[in-house]
Amino acid sequence: MASDPIKEFMDSALVTWVRTFESDGGGGLTYAALADGVFLYDVMNHVDPRDGGGRQVNRHPSDAAARLSNLAALLHHIKSFYQDVLNQSVVLRLPDVVKVSRAGEGAAGVPEVRQLLLLVLGCAVQSPRKEDVIDNIKKLDLVTQHSIVECIKEVTDNPEAVWPSEWSTIEAVPEDQLAASFNILVRHCRRLAQERDGFHQGPLVDHSN
Structure with missing residues (x-):
């Protein structure tokens, strides 16, 4: 079931x-x-x-x-x-x-x-x-x-x-979290780019149907 x-x-x-x-x-x-x-x-x-x-x-x-x-x-x-x-x-x-x-x-x-x-x-x-x-x-x-x-x-x-807003500058990020924070930001940027492309393609697909 x-x-x-x-x-x-x-x-x-x-x-x-x-x-x-x-x-x-x-x-x-x-x-x-x-x-x-x-x-x-x-x-x-x-x-x-x-x-x-x-x-x-x-x-x-x-x-x-x-x-x-x-x-x-x-x-x-x-x-x-x-x-x-x-x-x-x-x-x-x-x-x-x-x-x-x-x-x-x-x-x-x-x-x-x-x-x-x-x-x-x-x-x-x-x-x-x-x-x-x-x-x-x-x-x-x-x-x-x-x-x-x-x-x-x-x-x-x-x-x-x-x-956290206090992490808006690199100096504010704890040293032991710098590498992990950088990787997280890269992933966020990639996701945002994918979402942007998805929003851009959506109207094109709707228009073509």
């Missing part, structure tokens, strides 16, 4: 963690509620209540355009938090919110929703509410806790994902 990527994702440690923000104590969260951006937007507002990223969401999105607007607002808030609060630049590949909005409740958007959720987790454990967030993580079973810790490592103190 083929696996169900949505069910597997909804049973994952990341989703178990974000369920701790449900007002009913958890259990009612659906994949559709994650994919439309509203619930995660509210989570971001809870951990970073400055101004919601300066945007509002449609709480009853009925089409791809409404979902895209919500997800764009969420992503804007996430990037704002990393840049303005943590003084870091997100350098990992950003979630493709267009794919999520088009997929709706379909499984095609699962990897992108996971990426969004991972970034929200990174914000939450470094936010002013981090003590409450960590306390709630400690209430989960040990296997789930371990999995969440591994997820946290992906987006905190990891230059593969976020680049």
Whole structure:
């Protein structure tokens, strides 16, 4: 029997963690509620209540355009938090919110929703509410806790994902990390070039069809 990527994702440690923000104590969260951006937007507002990223969401999105607007607002808030609060630049590949909005409740958007959720987790454990967030993580079973810790490592103190602003000059990079940091930057540059080429080719392909 083929696996169900949505069910597997909804049973994952990341989703178990974000369920701790449900007002009913958890259990009612659906994949559709994650994919439309509203619930995660509210989570971001809870951990970073400055101004919601300066945007509002449609709480009853009925089409791809409404979902895209919500997800764009969420992503804007996430990037704002990393840049303005943590003084870091997100350098990992950003979630493709267009794919999520088009997929709706379909499984095609699962990897992108996971990426969004991972970034929200990174914000939450470094936010002013981090003590409450960590306390709630400690209430989960040990296997789930371990999995969440591994997820946290992906987006905190990891230059593969976020680049500290203090490393903007070579003198600021610790000497024992210079070689590794250079290699990471080279990989980021290559990825950015590939993404640029992909964006350039996309309209050409669409135009030729």
